[in-house]
Amino acid sequence: MLYINNLTKNYGSFTAVNHLTLHIPEGDLFGFVGPNGAGKTTTIRIVCGLLRASSGLVVIGDSEAPVGSREMKRMIGYVPDFFGVYDNLKVREYMDMYGSMYGMYSRDIAKLSDDLLELVNLSDKKDVYVDTLSRGMKQRLCVARALLHNPKLLILDEPSSGLDPRARVEMKELLKNLHSMGKTIVISSHILSELSEMCTSIGIMNRGQLVTAGRIEDIMQQLSGGKRIHVQVISDMEAAVRFLKEQANVRVESVRENEIIISGGGTDEEVSALIGRLIQNEVVLTGFYKEEGNLESLFMQLTGGGEEQ
Ligand SMILES: Nc1ncnc2c1ncn2[C@@H]1O[C@H](COP(=O)(O)OP(=O)(O)OP(=O)(O)O)[C@@H](O)[C@H]1O
Ligand SMILES: [Mg+2]
Numbered sequence: 001m002l003y004i005n006n007l008t009k010n011y012g013s014f015t016a017v018n019h020l021t022l023h024i025p026e027g028d029l030f031g032f033v034g035p036n037g038a039g040k041t042t043t044i045r046i047v048c049g050l051l052r053a054s055s056g057l058v059v060i061g062d063s064e065a066p067v068g069s070r071e072m073k074r075m076i077g078y079v080p081d082f083f084g085v086y087d088n089l090k091v092r093e094y095m096d097m098y099g100s101m102y103g104m105y106s107r108d109i110a111k112l113s114d115d116l117l118e119l120v121n122l123s124d125k126k127d128v129y130v131d132t133l134s135r136g137m138k139q140r141l142c143v144a145r146a147l148l149h150n151p152k153l154l155i156l157d158e159p160s161s162g163l164d165p166r167a168r169v170e171m172k173e174l175l176k177n178l179h180s181m182g183k184t185i186v187i188s189s190h191i192l193s194e195l196s197e198m199c200t201s202i203g204i205m206n207r208g209q210l211v212t213a214g215r216i217e218d219i220m221q222q223l224s225g226g227k228r229i230h231v232q233v234i235s236d237m238e239a240a241v242r243f244l245k246e247q248a249n250v251r252v253e254s255v256r257e258n259e260i261i262i263s264g265g266g267t268d269e270e271v272s273a274l275i276g277r278l279i280q281n282e283v284v285l286t287g288f289y290k291e292e293g294n295l296e297s298l299f300m301q302l303t304g305g306g307e308e309q
Helices: 040-047 070-075 091-101 106-119 135-147 165-180 192-196 216-225 237-246 268-280 295-302
Strands: 002-011 014-024 029-033 055-060 076-079 153-157 184-189 201-206 209-215 228-235 250-256 259-264 284-290
Touching: 002 040, 014 040, 014 201, 014 209, 029 040, 029 165, 029 192, 040 055, 040 153, 040 184, 070 076, 076 135, 091 106, 091 135, 106 135, 135 153, 135 165, 165 184, 184 192, 192 201, 201 216, 201 295, 209 216, 228 237, 237 250, 237 259, 237 268, 268 284
Parallel strands: 029 184, 029 201, 076 153, 153 184
Antiparallel strands: 002 014, 002 055, 201 209, 228 259, 228 284, 250 259
16 A cells, blocks of 8 residues: 655754655554654655655555655655644534545535544534644544545644543544544554554654564564563473573573473464473473564663664
């Protein structure tokens, strides 16, 4: 659905996006994660045709329309990271204004606005001034507006920033809902764990480059590859250590009283077979557990914990 090929953006001598290549398939809910200054907004603005790339290519669907063309803009619904100020404009008028900007008939706008405002749970705010809405409501209104022209691809730049926990959950539910309705969605965030619960795949960006990208399960697997396993034994400790050291894909990290910490072990099936062999070897196990993968620590590791200043 979205192909980004070798995309680079320079601001003078500073490279904000550095040879970024990324493919987001149709129907994905893709999370774009990175610390401040990673280049997420720059990439998104280029994809939306609001900023010119220094080099590289962006293709949406099988369209040959160039970035920034009217045809390509029609395929995208964009929710920016700022809302803007709308003096004396009511929610209904705000939707009308954007609908007419997309060249829609007022009859269609009115019908669709009603449906979309219901979808984002703002039906009772139609006659309220936009500027008086809470931040969470403004974000949801922005999503409704971005869906007016029925885009193939919805791109949201940090839609949850500044929202309280409840509003975050509501935003997450809204995006999951839109995803289940078949929309391809790209969402950026600083917070990996927030995206991991709802996204089907993620890309991690740091200092203008893509550090890793893929299905969420694969990224988690990558993380669990380095995960440690605690093997708790009451007897026979020595035999257990000897046995574990003999296993090809296991490394004994440390041995404590009644506990051996190992890494490796392979897939879940292989780990399960390992438990079986330990028991067959008459090792008396009292516990066997994998350390939980911590997504934020993976993120810090992958991005060097660093922020580009
Ligand atoms: N107009 C500009 N002129 C010069 N440098 C810029 C400009 N816009 C962005 N940058 C720089 O490009 C880098 C990437 O910025 P960008 O806004 O894309 O990051 P981001 O990942 O969206 O960060 P954040 O999480 O803070 O929103 C930053 O170092 C920023 O200072
Ligand atoms: Mg940004």
